[in-house]
Amino acid sequence: MEQPSSQSPWAQTMIPLDVSITRQADASLNAPFIRIWQAFLSGRVLLATALVLLQALSTQLQATASPLVWLVCLGYLALTVVMRWAAARNLPAPTAGLQWLPVIGVDIAAVFLLQILQSSNLNYMALLAIPILIASALGSMLLAMGTAASVTLLLLAMVSWLHASQGSDATQAYYQTAFTCAGYFGMAYLTQDLSRRVRRERAAALHSRLRTQTQEQVNALVISNLSDGVLVVDQSLRVQQANPAALRLLSLLPSHPPSFSLQTQTAWEPLMDAVQLSFAQNSPLTATVHLQATPQQGRTGLHLRTRITEVMASDAESADSLCVVFLHDLREMEAQLRTEKLASMGRMSAAVAHEIRNPLAAIVQANALLAEDLAGQPGAQQLCNIVNQNAERLNRIAEEILNIARVQQEDALAQTPPLALDRHAAQTCREWQSQASQQPLLQLHLAAPAQVVNFDEEHLRRVLVNLLDNAQRHRSHAQQAHSLQIVSGHGVSAFIPATAEQSWLQVWSDGAPLESSVLRHLFEPFFSSQSRSSGLGLYICRELCQRYGATISYQRLPRPTPQGMQEGNAFTVVFSSSVGPANAQSLFDLIVV
Structure with a gap:
C-alpha cells in the first residue's frame, strides 16, 4: 500500500482551504472517508466469507467441488483479511495508480475467475458493483470511469469468448452486457459526484469551524489583555x-x-x-x-x-x-483625562514659560533688593523668603517645560566625548546634596570605575538629578543613608535588563510600591501623583535616554540595608554599549576632546 503524504491527497479534489489549516485539520477532514474505507474493507471480508460458505453449501448439495473455485475463494478471503488488518488506517491516494490494485484489481479478478470457473448456474457479475463503488466513493473521476471501463471491456471479452466457444447467438448477451455496463457508468458518475459534494461541504464546514475557533481565540486574547x-x-x-x-x-x-x-x-x-x-x-x-x-x-x-x-x-x-x-x-480615567488636558496645553505652556522667565527674573532681583532694605526686620525677611522660594519653584517649572522643547529640537545623537560613569555620578550626587535644603543622606555603591558611557555631561546630570529628586520625594520617612542608594555596574546583574557589554546606573529608594494606575503613565508628560509636581521629570529622563540610545525602566527591587533585604523603588538607566572602558583613554584625552 502507498502511504499517505503529510499533505492530504484529498486536497486535490476539494475547494481551496486557508493556509492556517494544519495536519490535524487535514486528518479531521479525511475522517469520514477513512470510516467509509474501513467499511469497504470489512464488507470485502464478509463477502469473501459468504463466498466460501456458498461453495461449501454447493458442494453439499451437488456433491461436486472444483479445486480451482475453492482456491479462488480461500485466496480471496485471505487477501481481504490481510488488507483489513494492514491497511485500515492507510487511505490510498484518490488518483489512479497501483495503490488500488490490492483492492479493485483483486475484486475484479476474483469475480471473473469465479464466473469462469464455476460449474453451476450462479452469476457473480453483480459483485462487480463493489469495486466500482469503492473507486467512485474514494477515488477521482478518472479512477471511477476507468474502473467502469475496465469492467465493461472484461465483460465484453468474456461474453465473446463464451459464445465463440459455444457457437450460439450472442446478440441477447451483448445487449444485456451493454445495459449492465451502462448502469455501472451511471452508478460510478453519480457516486463520484456525491463524494465530491461531501468532500466540498466537509471542507467548507471545517474551514468555518477553524475560522470560528481562531476568532474565539482572538476574542479571548483581546478580552484577557x-x-x-x-x-x-x-x-x-x-x-x-x-x-x-x-x-x-x-x-x-x-x-x-x-x-x-x-x-x-x-x-x-x-x-x-x-x-x-x-x-x-x-x-x-x-x-x-x-x-x-x-x-x-x-x-x-x-x-x-x-x-x-x-x-x-x-x-x-x-x-x-x-x-x-x-x-x-x-x-x-481621571488621570488619563488630566493627562490629555495638560498634553493639549504643552505647546502653549512652552511659550508661556519662555515669557515668564523675564518678569520672574525681575521679581527675584527686586525681592533681593527689598530683603537688603528690610534687614533687621524678621517678619519682613520671612515674607521675602517665601517670595524667593516660590519664585525658585516657578523658575524650576518653567525650566522643565523649556527642557522638553530643547530635547525635542536637538539632533538624534550628538557627538559627545566619552564620560566616566562613576566619577560623574559621584560628582553629581555631591552637588545635589550640597544644593538640597535638608542635606539628604544617600549611599553610593559605584562598581564601574573603569567604564565610560556615550552621554552628554549636562544631560546625564539632569537625568540623575531628576531621579534623585523623585526618589527623595517618595522615600520613607526614615532619614538614613541606606534609604536612598545610588548603584552602578557593568554587564549582566540580577534584575538589570543589560547585556554583558552595557553599563548601568540605578537610583533606589525604600518608598512604598507605586499604584498600578501610576505605573501605566509613569513616563508620560504632565502626569504626577503629587499636586505640587509638574510631572515632567521622568518624561525628560526618558527623552534624554532615548537620545543617546539608552533605556530607562522602573522595577520594584530588594536592596541590602542594615535591617536586611528591603523592597524599594528602583529606576535603572542602561547605557548604549558602543563605548569601551575608560582605561583606554587618559584623563588628558578626555579633557582635550
Missing part, C-alpha cells in the same frame, strides 16, 4: 467569565477562578444592584459605584457599563439572558 475589566454575569448573579483586569479591580488574585458568585462578598453589593437593575429594565446601564473589600484597601471607584445579551439554551427553546459588565477604574 484589556486594561478594562469585563464580567459576564447570569441572572443568578453568578459570574461566568472574568478577565484578569476585572479580578484586579475586584481585589481578587490573578489565580482566582473566573467563575464565582457576586453574593459571596458584601463589598460587591453596589455592583450586584447595578446588574439586577439592568436585568430588570432589560436595557444598558451606566453608573458609578464604589467598592470596599477591606478597610485597609480603601474604596475603589468604578465606572461600569452593562449590556444585556441573549444566548439560546441548547436543551430548551427558552433564552437565558446574560449581562456583560465593563469596569473602568475611576482613578485611571
Whole structure:
C-alpha cells in the first residue's frame, strides 16, 4: 500500500482551504472517508466469507467441488483479511495508480475467475458493483470511469469468448452486457459526484469551524489583555467569565477562578444592584459605584457599563439572558483625562514659560533688593523668603517645560566625548546634596570605575538629578543613608535588563510600591501623583535616554540595608554599549576632546 503524504491527497479534489489549516485539520477532514474505507474493507471480508460458505453449501448439495473455485475463494478471503488488518488506517491516494490494485484489481479478478470457473448456474457479475463503488466513493473521476471501463471491456471479452466457444447467438448477451455496463457508468458518475459534494461541504464546514475557533481565540486574547475589566454575569448573579483586569479591580488574585458568585462578598453589593437593575429594565446601564473589600484597601471607584445579551439554551427553546459588565477604574480615567488636558496645553505652556522667565527674573532681583532694605526686620525677611522660594519653584517649572522643547529640537545623537560613569555620578550626587535644603543622606555603591558611557555631561546630570529628586520625594520617612542608594555596574546583574557589554546606573529608594494606575503613565508628560509636581521629570529622563540610545525602566527591587533585604523603588538607566572602558583613554584625552 502507498502511504499517505503529510499533505492530504484529498486536497486535490476539494475547494481551496486557508493556509492556517494544519495536519490535524487535514486528518479531521479525511475522517469520514477513512470510516467509509474501513467499511469497504470489512464488507470485502464478509463477502469473501459468504463466498466460501456458498461453495461449501454447493458442494453439499451437488456433491461436486472444483479445486480451482475453492482456491479462488480461500485466496480471496485471505487477501481481504490481510488488507483489513494492514491497511485500515492507510487511505490510498484518490488518483489512479497501483495503490488500488490490492483492492479493485483483486475484486475484479476474483469475480471473473469465479464466473469462469464455476460449474453451476450462479452469476457473480453483480459483485462487480463493489469495486466500482469503492473507486467512485474514494477515488477521482478518472479512477471511477476507468474502473467502469475496465469492467465493461472484461465483460465484453468474456461474453465473446463464451459464445465463440459455444457457437450460439450472442446478440441477447451483448445487449444485456451493454445495459449492465451502462448502469455501472451511471452508478460510478453519480457516486463520484456525491463524494465530491461531501468532500466540498466537509471542507467548507471545517474551514468555518477553524475560522470560528481562531476568532474565539482572538476574542479571548483581546478580552484577557484589556486594561478594562469585563464580567459576564447570569441572572443568578453568578459570574461566568472574568478577565484578569476585572479580578484586579475586584481585589481578587490573578489565580482566582473566573467563575464565582457576586453574593459571596458584601463589598460587591453596589455592583450586584447595578446588574439586577439592568436585568430588570432589560436595557444598558451606566453608573458609578464604589467598592470596599477591606478597610485597609480603601474604596475603589468604578465606572461600569452593562449590556444585556441573549444566548439560546441548547436543551430548551427558552433564552437565558446574560449581562456583560465593563469596569473602568475611576482613578485611571481621571488621570488619563488630566493627562490629555495638560498634553493639549504643552505647546502653549512652552511659550508661556519662555515669557515668564523675564518678569520672574525681575521679581527675584527686586525681592533681593527689598530683603537688603528690610534687614533687621524678621517678619519682613520671612515674607521675602517665601517670595524667593516660590519664585525658585516657578523658575524650576518653567525650566522643565523649556527642557522638553530643547530635547525635542536637538539632533538624534550628538557627538559627545566619552564620560566616566562613576566619577560623574559621584560628582553629581555631591552637588545635589550640597544644593538640597535638608542635606539628604544617600549611599553610593559605584562598581564601574573603569567604564565610560556615550552621554552628554549636562544631560546625564539632569537625568540623575531628576531621579534623585523623585526618589527623595517618595522615600520613607526614615532619614538614613541606606534609604536612598545610588548603584552602578557593568554587564549582566540580577534584575538589570543589560547585556554583558552595557553599563548601568540605578537610583533606589525604600518608598512604598507605586499604584498600578501610576505605573501605566509613569513616563508620560504632565502626569504626577503629587499636586505640587509638574510631572515632567521622568518624561525628560526618558527623552534624554532615548537620545543617546539608552533605556530607562522602573522595577520594584530588594536592596541590602542594615535591617536586611528591603523592597524599594528602583529606576535603572542602561547605557548604549558602543563605548569601551575608560582605561583606554587618559584623563588628558578626555579633557582635550
